[in-house]
Amino acid sequence: MAVSTIYSTQALNSTHFFTSSSSSKQVFFYRRQTNRRFNTIITCAAQQTVVIGLAADSGCGKSTFMRRLTSVFGGAAEPPKGGNPDSNTLISDMTTVICLDDYHSLDRTGRKEKGVTALDPRANDFDLMYEQVKALKSGIAVEKPIYNHVTGLLDAPELIQPPKILVIEGLHPMFDERVRDLLDFSIYLDISNEVKFAWKIQRDMAERGHSLESIKASIEARKPDFDAFIDPQKQYADAVIEVLPTQLIPDDNEGKVLRVRLIMKEGVKYFSPVYLFDEGSTVSWIPCGRKLTCSYPGIKFNYAPDSYFDHEVSVVGWTGNSIDWTS
Numbered sequence: 477m478a479v480s481t482i483y484s485t486q487a488l489n490s491t492h493f494f495t496s497s498s499s500s501k502q503v504f505f506y507r508r509q510t511n512r513r514f515n516t517i518i519t520c521a522a523q524q525t526v527v528i529g530l531a532a533d534s535g536c537g538k539s540t541f542m543r544r545l546t547s548v549f550g551g552a553a554e555p556p557k558g559g560n561p562d563s564n565t566l567i568s569d570m571t572t573v574i575c576l577d578d579y580h581s582l583d584r585t586g587r588k589e590k591g592v593t594a595l596d597p598r599a600n601d602f603d604l605m606y607e608q609v610k611a612l613k614s615g616i617a618v619e620k621p622i623y624n625h626v627t628g629l630l631d632a633p634e635l636i637q638p639p640k641i642l643v644i645e646g647l648h649p650m651f652d653e654r655v656r657d658l659l660d661f662s663i664y665l666d667i668s669n670e671v672k673f674a675w676k677i678q679r680d681m682a683e684r685g686h687s688l689e690s691i692k693a694s695i696e697a698r699k700p701d702f703d704a705f706i707d708p709q710k711q712y713a714d715a716v717i718e719v720l721p722t723q724l725i726p727d728d729n730e731g732k733v734l735r736v737r738l739i740m741k742e743g744v745k746y747f748s749p750v751y752l753f754d755e756g757s758t759v760s761w762i763p764c765g766r767k768l769t770c771s772y773p774g775i776k777f778n779y780a781p782d783s784y785f786d787h788e789v790s791v792v793g794w795t796g797n798s799i800d801w802t803s
């Protein structure tokens with residue numbers, strides 16, 4: 477039996493955890509609460525690698541979310557020491573995050589020649605992805621390829637040792653059934669088009685030197701493949717985080733205040749969905765205006781059972797000023 481607490485907030489009466497086990501090998505996580513209200517330290521004694529899948533389109537916050545996730549498990553996440561400076565891998569005390577872009581079978585030129593995007597399964601090697609994730613899960617090191625985002629080429633492989641927690645993040649962690657079956661837990665970041673535009677435009681203009689027009693064109697060009705190959709994966713996720721524009725501020729143009737829905741599958745082994753106040757009930761909560769530091773109603777929460785792709789889920793939703801997980 478294993479327990480890992482991902483997040484804990486006293487205010488919401490919520491403890492979010494998942495567990496993993498097998499008959500022959502076991503994984504144990506122990507939670508030690510610190511004095512700080514929102515801080516949780518996790519230690520882990522693992523005999524089998526736990527595999528977490530995180531799926532989302534480009535610019536939808538995978539790296540940002542991953543930084544928060546790995547920090548919950550402890551230690552700073554850094555690229556492999558002494559390795560390729562353009563490696564996409566991040567290693568911390570307990571986790572290794574590998575980016576599934578490394579399984580692109582076609583480099584940038586190859587994709588251009590064949591007229592396919594990186595989202596297209598034909599541009600990715602799912603056989604190798606499956607073999608390597610399976611090996612790591614069984615405790616075997618692998619020589620994983622590197623897709624170099626600076627040059628657009630496939631670089632020499634890097635050695636990846638089996639970690640306690642392996643996170644596979646990228647466009648397709650739940651696309652191939654064999655890879656999907658290796659996941660102990662899966663998360664899909666479902667970012668609405670408006671928010672995706674805002675995040676990607678701000679990042680790609682500031683950090684990657686792209687023009688507004690080229691960013692818009694790239695999002696549009698990817699859309700058919702996104703709809704065909706990326707978006708459908710959310711049906712398989714144990715948790716979906718939907719990010720939408722807020723409805724709290726009428727005619728909001730800034731797009732800084734967001735509305736988030738955490739959709740948690742019921743009946744997932746070792747995963748207990750969080751709830752507000754009373755499990756199974758339907759709750760809508762607007763905190764007292766006198767206690768808010770912003771204009772009323774600055775924040776709103778709700779919680780209810782629901783259905784999602786034919787399965788039962790619990791949904792916690794919130795909108796307001798305090799939901800930026802980038803800091």
Ligand SMILES: Nc1ncnc2c1ncn2[C@@H]1O[C@H](COP(=O)(O)OP(=O)(O)OP(=O)(O)O)[C@@H](O)[C@H]1O
Pocket residue numbers: 532533534535536537538539540541675676678679799800801802
């Ligand atoms: N929760 C959030 N709130 C506000 N902004 C966010 C949030 N998550 C991500 N962003 C912003 O969106 C941009 C893209 O995020 P990030 O780089 O994490 O995406 P990504 O999915 O890893 O992208 P890529 O695959 O293209 O490298 C960043 O500028 C980041 O600051």
Ligand SMILES: O=C(CO)[C@H](O)[C@H](O)COP(=O)(O)O
Pocket residue numbers: 533534535577584594595624625626628646647
């Ligand atoms: O969707 C992506 C990653 O999430 C990238 O577009 C894909 O990996 C190709 O990379 P590049 O544009 O650097 O050639």
